[in-house]
Amino acid sequence: MREKGFAFDLGVVLAHLPEMLGAFGLSVAVAVAAMALATAAGLLVAVGATSRWRVLVALCFAHIQVFRGVALYVLIIWVYFGLAITLQVNIAPTPAGILTLALLDSAYLAEIFRTGLQKVDRGQREAGAALGLSDGAILWRVVVPQAVRSMIPAIGNQFTDVLKDTSILAVIAVPELMYTSQSLAQQTYRPFEFYTVAGVLFVIGVSVITYAVRVAERRVRRGAVRGVVAPAGVPMVTSVSGREPGEPPRMEDER
Amino acid sequence: MTANTPGDDVLVRLRGIRKAFGANVVLDGVDLDVRAGEVLVLLGPSGSGKSTLLRTVNMLTPPDAGTVEFDGEVLVPPASRWPWAYRRQSARLARHRREMGMVFQHFNVFPHMSVLRNITLALRSAQGLSKADAEAVALERLRAVSLAEKASAYPDSLSGGQKQRLAIARALALAPKLMLFDEATSALDPELVKGVLDEMRALAGSGMTMIVVTHEIQFAKEVADRVVFMEHGRIVEEGPAAQFDEPREQRTREFLRALSS
Ligand SMILES: Nc1ncnc2c1ncn2[C@@H]1O[C@H](COP(=O)(O)OP(=O)(O)OP(=O)(O)O)[C@@H](O)[C@H]1O
Ligand SMILES: [Mg+2]
Numbered sequence A: 001m002r003e004k005g006f007a008f009d010l011g012v013v014l015a016h017l018p019e020m021l022g023a024f025g026l027s028v029a030v031a032v033a034a035m036a037l038a039t040a041a042g043l044l045v046a047v048g049a050t051s052r053w054r055v056l057v058a059l060c061f062a063h064i065q066v067f068r069g070v071a072l073y074v075l076i077i078w079v080y081f082g083l084a085i086t087l088q089v090n091i092a093p094t095p096a097g098i099l100t101l102a103l104l105d106s107a108y109l110a111e112i113f114r115t116g117l118q119k120v121d122r123g124q125r126e127a128g129a130a131l132g133l134s135d136g137a138i139l140w141r142v143v144v145p146q147a148v149r150s151m152i153p154a155i156g157n158q159f160t161d162v163l164k165d166t167s168i169l170a171v172i173a174v175p176e177l178m179y180t181s182q183s184l185a186q187q188t189y190r191p192f193e194f195y196t197v198a199g200v201l202f203v204i205g206v207s208v209i210t211y212a213v214r215v216a217e218r219r220v221r222r223g224a225v226r227g228v229v230a231p232a233g234v235p236m237v238t239s240v241s242g243r244e245p246g247e248p249p250r251m252e253d254e255r
Numbered sequence B: 001m002t003a004n005t006p007g008d009d010v011l012v013r014l015r016g017i018r019k020a021f022g023a024n025v026v027l028d029g030v031d032l033d034v035r036a037g038e039v040l041v042l043l044g045p046s047g048s049g050k051s052t053l054l055r056t057v058n059m060l061t062p063p064d065a066g067t068v069e070f071d072g073e074v075l076v077p078p079a080s081r082w083p084w085a086y087r088r089q090s091a092r093l094a095r096h097r098r099e100m101g102m103v104f105q106h107f108n109v110f111p112h113m114s115v116l117r118n119i120t121l122a123l124r125s126a127q128g129l130s131k132a133d134a135e136a137v138a139l140e141r142l143r144a145v146s147l148a149e150k151a152s153a154y155p156d157s158l159s160g161g162q163k164q165r166l167a168i169a170r171a172l173a174l175a176p177k178l179m180l181f182d183e184a185t186s187a188l189d190p191e192l193v194k195g196v197l198d199e200m201r202a203l204a205g206s207g208m209t210m211i212v213v214t215h216e217i218q219f220a221k222e223v224a225d226r227v228v229f230m231e232h233g234r235i236v237e238e239g240p241a242a243q244f245d246e247p248r249e250q251r252t253r254e255f256l257r258a259l260s261s
Helices: A010-015 A017-049 A054-069 A072-087 A093-119 A122-130 A135-150 A152-172 A177-188 A191-223 B050-057 B083-097 B115-125 B131-144 B160-172 B190-205 B217-223 B241-245 B250-260
Strands: B010-021 B024-035 B039-043 B065-070 B100-103 B178-182 B209-213 B226-231 B234-239
Touching: A010 A017, A010 A191, A017 A054, A017 A093, A017 A135, A017 A152, A017 A177, A017 A191, A054 A093, A072 A093, A072 A152, A093 A135, A093 A152, A122 A135, A122 B083, A122 B100, A135 A152, A135 B115, A152 A177, A152 A191, A177 A191, B010 B050, B010 B209, B024 B050, B024 B209, B024 B234, B039 B050, B039 B217, B050 B065, B050 B178, B050 B209, B100 B160, B115 B131, B115 B160, B131 B160, B160 B190, B190 B209, B190 B217, B209 B217, B217 B241, B217 B250, B226 B241, B226 B250, B234 B241, B234 B250
Parallel strands: B039 B209, B039 B226, B100 B178, B178 B209
Antiparallel strands: B010 B024, B010 B065, B226 B234
16 A cells, blocks of 8 residues: 555545445436336337327437437436426435436337337238237237337347436436435545445446346347347347347247 | 138238339239138249238338238227327237237247247237136147246257247137248248148148238148239239149149249
């Protein structure tokens, strides 16, 4: 160990570990809430964007373009301060943060689901139609379940983004992991240690999500559409190991 | 050789059916009547429009011109610009479609549902049966195609032949008046073809009205009350199956010779 001020001293962080873990808990909770909202909204937007109603299609594409295009930083300022100033809508920081992330990610998820909906074999819709199912039943019982299943890896990928994006809520003082790390770093003059631990917690969180996605994928394998093309952001696997490009990696215990 | 003689009442009446995909005229004015109880086999070279014609009957492919009459009613594909009107048209068509089963070349069973749910879905969602009633009907249908013990399995654990028998059971569960078969055995390994043809044969024998597109010429001669030979989107020759032992038209002869060689 060298001079005290420059040593890497995790003891300081350990003393504040309960606060750090509590803050991480809030980050996870915010991410889960935002993801749940974004999944529901993204699915509806994707369904609208692939419908036959032109006005609806236009609105859904506008939603996708706007919320995918606007920078997260701008969006959060808008939701938290903008709505208060222009519409006198005051939202507490944490709900405002959840809403912001949900809006942003509903756009990304809508694109993911849109790809998924289009990837479902046309024969599936036709079989539903030939059976005299209503348009709604064809969509929600035949097409959507298969689209969602085929998109599980991409959805999981999005979830890891949401978790990391919670760090930007520090801007509006949501006491999540990044904000808490900042304030503890200022109190203790130990920024490096606190940010490192924050980083490690994010890596752990992302790893857990990745693992959960693998498990989920395996469980729905039998219903999944094979050989789907991964949407932007998901690493494409080229056919080295005899798989189709974009087909999710196979598990050892493939049925 | 069929157990039932078709009656006189026409179940399906096609008049002046035309369909083009871009510049490709696929159906060029087809008139065809199918009587109740009749087994009609559609033959023709690849690309002659057999599948397209079959799909106009249940409006999976709405024709550009001409009318499709089913059970005395003209079928109208939903086309309204207004959601509520579209819904009404769509519901009306769906009601007719429940009376026509269709079996596809690639089975199109629902991979995310158990074998049983593949069948109960339409019974519950479209026909409004209770869960228990739907499952009773479904199990009965599965027994008829020897798949009862697979009820809780998922389609990916079935062979191609089993998938196609499931698809047949799924269509029959709605007690349709008409069955449409589009090359139901073409995607099957040779050893699995017989099982599916047996189901179709039994169905033909039971008096079901059927329109069958197939390349299984022996099977066609055996079950067909009438054979229709198509080429370039038109009917070239039609008549009782026996007529196709010595077809009248040169083109039909060539086609059958090519098929049997
Ligand atoms: N959805 C479509 N879009 C464009 N062209 C199509 C479509 N469906 C069919 N066609 C074309 O219409 C023609 C007739 O097709 P169809 O499938 O009816 O023939 P078929 O007699 O069933 O042939 P096969 O024995 O090969 O199944 C073909 O040239 C085909 O390429
Ligand atoms: Mg065909």
